[in-house]
Amino acid sequence: MPLILTIILPLLAMISLFTLLHFYKKKENFNMDIEAINYVKSIENERLYKLFKIATTIGDPTSIVIMTIVVSFICYKNNYFKESIFFLINIIGVWLFNELLKLIYRRERPSIKLLKVRGYSLPSGHAMVFMAYSIIGIYLIFDKIGVNLITCIITGIIVILNIGVGLSRVYFRVHYLSDVIAGWYAGIVWICLSIPIYRFYY
Numbered sequence: 001m002p003l004i005l006t007i008i009l010p011l012l013a014m015i016s017l018f019t020l021l022h023f024y025k026k027k028e029n030f031n032m033d034i035e036a037i038n039y040v041k042s043i044e045n046e047r048l049y050k051l052f053k054i055a056t057t058i059g060d061p062t063s064i065v066i067m068t069i070v071v072s073f074i075c076y077k078n079n080y081f082k083e084s085i086f087f088l089i090n091i092i093g094v095w096l097f098n099e100l101l102k103l104i105y106r107r108e109r110p111s112i113k114l115l116k117v118r119g120y121s122l123p124s125g126h127a128m129v130f131m132a133y134s135i136i137g138i139y140l141i142f143d144k145i146g147v148n149l150i151t152c153i154i155t156g157i158i159v160i161l162n163i164g165v166g167l168s169r170v171y172f173r174v175h176y177l178s179d180v181i182a183g184w185y186a187g188i189v190w191i192c193l194s195i196p197i198y199r200f201y202y
Helices: 003-025 031-042 046-058 061-077 081-105 125-144 149-171 177-201
Strands: none
Touching: 003 081, 003 177, 031 149, 031 177, 046 149, 061 081, 061 125, 081 125, 081 177, 125 149, 125 177, 149 177
């Protein structure tokens, strides 16, 4: 496995995540959160609303559950039993990890929201879970199919979807930008640690 995946990437993501969480715990103000919300307010329009609504729906819990079941079933039907279990366990695990972090930090969501949501804000569950889902998916694609034009195109689409899902949460003001960034970092940390463990035991 490449050094960047096993050591460098999770280390950088972990440092970035806990730096961000540290500053929040110290009650530091994030200027980028204020600037991001002011910016999305200035560009609001019907076309963006519809586009980001699709993106946020892709990352919502119902969609993730359905997509996880589909991928796990495909792996199972193709005799990738260990991969099927690995995928399922990791999505459940990262979901629980997200809920744990939210309970620890208990950050309230932005006061004016365009969607009805519940729970705490930090880190963004959409951003975190979908990031983990995406990395596992990309890993399995490259591991079982290999690197070619089609898998690279699929990877590019997944990366764009990740960005869209995360930014949609800021657009609808259900999360601060720092919540989304923390979610991305946390998703990377979780999966980049779980993949080496999986490879070691299997």
